[in-house]
Amino acid sequence: MxxxxxxxxxxxxxxxxxxxxxxxxxxxxxxxxxxxxxxxxxxxxxxxxxxxxxxxxxxxxxxxxxGLHQPWLNGLDLLEDAKWNKHVLSTGCKRMDELLQGGLRKGQLTELVGPSSSGKTQVCLQVASSVAKMQIGSVLYLDTGNSFSPRRIAQFVHKSSGSVLNYQADHIPLQKVMNSVLCHSVFDIFAMFDILHQLEINMKSQIHKADHQVQLLIVDSISSLITPILGGSGPQGHALMISAGFLLKKLAHEHNLAVLVTNHMVGGEGGITKPALGESWKSVPHVRLLLSRDHGSNICNVSVLKHSSIAFGREASFMIYD
CATH class of the missing domain: 1.10.150 (DNA polymerase; domain 1)
Incomplete structure (x- = not known):
């Protein structure tokens, strides 16, 4: 701000x-x-x-x-917006795409929640590689925990091409893909605000250069930025959280990009875990997915917690390879 x-x-x-x-x-x-x-x-x-x-x-x-609220839209406005703007971006995972009716929807904020080591970052890297490989624009990756791995993205690119990892043989296409992924290390919410506001300014100045615009924004993880400011009895941390959610959704809606954020799990009543950030944040994402994985297994399970057109609880399994 x-x-x-x-x-x-x-x-x-x-x-x-x-x-x-x-x-x-x-x-x-x-x-x-x-x-x-x-x-x-x-x-x-x-x-x-x-x-x-x-x-x-x-x-x-x-x-x-x-006053930072989106204007009211009638049903016809929403239908036209969905028809012309809200296309989907493949996640690079066939099972997940099938579950999500094609992939991540542009214009929406998708949240991936799950415990530690459930594969959230791996999914983010795979989605980043998939979108970057399409060469339809760039991917902005905000890394909050030093977990971004360019080599892992390269592995996903080569895996989807059915080729062995060979930097020399595939140097040119790999270089194009990697140039399309822009990573920023972000360790507090104010640094994220600065980057997002700069992104908004840049995108407004590039209205006629759609092929160079950001198509996917990833924040891995949003909860690690917000949790530290929620302590104490004052309302300011909560206000910053809502402002962050609003800005992410505003970018998605106004500039027709897909936003993917990750969130960790915390203990709840009766020892049952639940997504962090509380009830107020729960209403922010358009789509909420739960990711889980058994210890030592490469098989991930993703289930729908919130979606406008997919039933709660629908799920799919897929493999994350080494």
């Missing part, structure tokens, strides 16, 4: 005096504000000579965040 200084021209209430007050409390951006106790800031503002103006500034920023 934006630094406060960059908002002054469009919103005069966020002037130098407001910025100075915020800076005295270590606040220089919208993210900084969301991470603070708003009630405490209001109490500090009450002690200032121009307290009402300061409060108006805070209200303005919160109103901007509150």
């Amino acid at each position: 934006a630094p406060l200084k960059s908002m002054e021209q469009e919103y005069p209430i966020i002037d130098a005096a407001f910025q100075k007050f915020c800076a005295s409390h270590g606040i220089f951006s919208v993210e900084d504000l969301l991470m603070c106790d708003i009630d405490a800031l209001m109490a500090f503002a009450d002690k200032e000579p121009k307290s009402e103006k300061l409060k108006q500034g805070f209200t303005q920023i919160l109103t901007i965040i509150d």
